[in-house]
Amino acid sequence: MQVTLPKPLRSRPLVSVVVPCYNYGHYLPQAVDSILSQQGVDLEVIIVDDQSTDGSELVAAELAAGNPCVRVIRNEVNKRHIATYNTGLAEITGDYVVLLSADDMLAEGALARATALMEQYPSVGLVYGYCPDFTDVPEPSNPARTWSVWNGIDWLRAVAHRGDNVVINPEVVMRASVMKDLVGYDPAFPHAADLLLWLQSAAISDIGRVNGVQAYYRTHAKQMHVTDYAGTLTDMRERAALYRAFFTDEGRGAQLPGAHRMLRNALRATAKEAVWCAVLARIADDTVGGSDSDAFREFALANYPKIRQTILWRDLERRRTGRTPIIPDRQLRFAYRAKWAVKWRIWRRWGL
Template identity: 50%
Template sequence: MVTRERPRPLRRRPTVSVVVPCYNYGRYLPACVQSILTQEGVDVDVLIVDDASPDGSAEVARTIAVDPRVQVIEHVVNQGHLATYNEGLAKATGDYLVLLSADDLLTPGSLARATALLEAHPEVGFVYGFSAAFNDRTPTPRTRATSWTIWTGAAWLRENCERATNPVSTPEVVMRASVMHDLKGYDSRVPHAADFLLWLRAAARAHVGRVNGVDQAFYRVHGANMHVQEFGGMIRDITERNAVFEILFTEEGDRVEPVRHLHTAARAALARTALSLACRAYELNDGGDELPERLADLAESIDAEARGSRLWRRYERNVRRGRRPERPPRLRRLADRVDRRVRWGWWRWRGIRV
């Protein structure tokens, strides 16, 4: 079940603990922490966990910690991102918890908007929203919420298993502390998809909320090449998302029993993603000679029924044509940009990826 309602104001000042993991992001730390300490309507405390950064981040953190609301943990030896996250979250004491990377920012009023929903709906385990991407200059944020969406945990699981995509960026998430402590943080078995597993496991325990119509955080983009990221990194991404669903449906037991059938839907969605990328690699004449075959093999290994699908037949037509696209790559890329823009708009509005 999914409901929408008008936002309500906070009735008290909840405490929010914000964990800021940092590795070589000392130059971003002051702005990040300032975006937390200036939040209105809530009482905040900040825990910076520096993972043995060689860039002087610890010194920057100690300077910021003159504010009594800020504490610092300094690693002598680098422990990796997930261990750093989990250490900070385990020490957090607020009513609600946030994990905010040192290079990201909260928008004004973000925590009050999210905790207002959590306070009004104690059945909700975590709240998210929209994170606006930026590079060096932050855009002007939208700060007036238009509505709240509340999903039952089963409904949110259904939406995201059927699509097998992660609709949550991370910096905008505010989680109830009791839920996070029950989850015990991020799972190191899926280091590149641990956030997705965390959201799914939280939805198996509680309802999910979203603040609509606003920018809850700013997510910094560091200029990674999108084609390299999409085609080169998607094999690992799809493989880890498949592992996420294996863990969820194998280990959560009775918590996911009402939606256990969605494991089949998740496998089918991941196979479609792999085949779509294999076709696009051919049609855009991109990704190298072996990548389409590797993606097709991955699709079949995840879902054996993928071989008889319409996407598989499209892939086979591309194989027969070789590197002779059915349409010029320029037109294909234009169609891709339009498709991505439509999908992005849907996600921004509804909070679920398509």
């Protein structure tokens, strides 16, 4: 990883921003305003309405009528999110591209910062940054002080070692040529298509990060993402399938040096995460914890059989059979919180 000081943008590139929208008309003006207020770049805004039933298409049409760089596409039928993303991406004409959900926002100056990095480093095909969550109005952010640039394969190794997705999504700016080469989002992985796109980008280009706030991710009750045990397990299963598809067979990562090791590391990290979930579900004060725990356990064992050699696995087995656990509940919860706090701080600062 190379850490450098930011450089100013020398040109005025055209950035295409695709805004998929389904029943988020009440958020749409805020999202579009965060795009149109970007300085230093020319803009193409493509709103793709996926047959909303809340009048979103009328809101989109009004926004387009008020600004010539905004246009609207309305799907003839509800296509769901992946097809809607790709519909918009097929229409872009810019040098760079952003996919911004209708409920999220860009940070002030984000596009100029990201494109300046790619202008300075032509080998970089994807730039991301820090993306805090918000519910109503995001807090003001401090300007980024540094850039980070990775060789694509080095970034892949680091992401595989973590085993999860280090990029939120709205903060990503991609070189349009890279996006077109990758042909958008893969519908085979509806819960993890974004992660696959990041991995594929790193296989053919370098990766950059603006080490500051680049976008804001809205949290609310209507999001597609679920945070219960079932949703977490679905995400893990799709990630494991994605890693296998990417690092083996016809995947773009199959021929990379160290592909087999990266696959093993990714599956090991995901299995460890599953065992943590299995233990926490086992001690949770709910009626479904036991069955969820068993599902996580089976997933971990199937994807990384050597997980049985870990202390946490042995603790889980003792809990399953009614024996005294190796790690007391209070200590285990503390260890889990500490582990993720450290991981979050490193990710917040350096993006990995």
